[in-house]
Amino acid sequence: MSVSGWFILTLALSMANLPFATGKFFGVISLRHGKRSWIYIVEFVLAYMIVASAAYALEAWEGRVFDQGWQFYVITVSLLIVFSFPGFVCRFLLPRTLLRR
Incomplete structure (x- = not known):
């Protein structure tokens, strides 16, 4: 795999986990009432x-950019x-698991 492929995988892993790392919007903007579920969805999008x-x-x-169908986008969102x-x-x-003990 090329360096750009590894870069995209690393970027995808870090960006996918960023919403859960902190209580702020994209780790920068403080929210008065905390994060609601729709904010997680906005951050994911x-x-x-x-x-x-x-x-x-x-x-x-x-090089050349290949055209992608809907299947490509469904698979990448799933990933x-x-x-x-x-x-x-x-x-x-x-x-929750730690509080039960």
Whole structure:
């Protein structure tokens, strides 16, 4: 795999877990009432757009950009959801497990 491929995978892993790392919007903007569920969804959509834009830019830089169908976008969204699982577990499931003990 090329360096750009590893870069995109690393970027996708970090961007997928960023919403769960902190209580702030994208780790920067403090929210008065904390994060609601719709804010996590907005952060996820923005993270997908950032990763997809970076991947498109790297593909254009390396050569010809290939057309993608709806299947490509469904698979990449699914991958980003899978990549975000460790952050979700650490943010929501692990504290409840530790409190039960």
